[in-house]
Amino acid sequence: MALTKKRQQFYDNLLSFFRRHLRMPTHREAAKLNGLKSANSSVQYHQALVAEGFLKKDESGNYIFSSPVDVWPGGNDNNAVIPVLGEITAGAMQEAVESDLGELTFDHLFPNVDNVFALRVKGMSMKELDITDGDYVLLSKTELRSGEVGAVLYNGETTLKKVYKEQNRLRLKPANPEYDDIILEPGESEEVRILGKYVGHLNEHGLFKSPF
Incomplete structure (x- = not known):
């Protein structure tokens, strides 16, 4: 479904x-971004985008994007890229010369990006890896070796932990001494x-x- 010009501009500004x-703007911020007179106008735009399927509300009642492919760099051809503007020495000083060396996209950062998806983290059991509550963890549908960090589903419940394969069982180890291992x-x-x-992960x- 195509949006009206004004709603498309509002949606694009939310994405930007x-x-x-890495968060949604408040209604006051969204109003300012779009030159609206009041935060109530932002509420009306948000409600319209929900009705048309471009936004939705999460369990806490916060607005989120319905399609993650629109959000993450590399998700489609219209997303932003990072320009490579030249080289910089990590040794002795040298003359700065700007040049066009192409662009970086999500594909450069993560090989096989088509297998990558994101989940939002709830909890602090992985804080020693700097993965904290509210972060977006990026996961790849590839083989997980013993000792690597992965998302596990068991009996309808999920968790993010270091996964150790031990004979006929799995040990799920947190990166926070305040939490116990899960067997x-x-x-x-x-x-x-x-x-x-x-x-x-993103925050x-x-x-x-x-780093693994």
């Missing part, structure tokens, strides 16, 4: 704000699924790739 700040010993009728391998400080 989110990519810069999974599935029975014959139970299934443990690895949803994805941790490859990086208000920027994008961080996994």
Whole structure:
């Protein structure tokens, strides 16, 4: 469904704000971004975008984008790229020369980007890896080796932990001493699924790739 010109501009400005700040603007901020006279006008635009399927509300009642492909760089051909403007020495000083060396996209940062998806983190069990509540963790649908960080599904419940394979069980180890290990010993009728391998995360400080 195509949006009206004004609603499309409002939606595009929401996207631009989110990519810069990794959060949705307040109604007051959204009104200012779009030259609206009041925050109530932003509420009306948000409600219209929900009705047309471009936005939705999460469990806490906050507005979020309906389609993650619109949000993350590299998700479609219209997303922003990072220009490479030249080289910089990591040794002795040298003359600064600007040149066009192309562009970086999400594909350069994460090989096989088509297999990458994002989940929002709830909780602090991985804080020693600087993954904290509210961050967006990036996961790849690739093989997870013992000791790597991944998202695990078991009996309808999920968690993000370091996953250690031990004979007929899994040990899920947090990166926070305040949390205990979780031991999974599935029975014959139970299934443990690895949803994805941790490859990086996003928060208000920027994008961080996994060091592993």
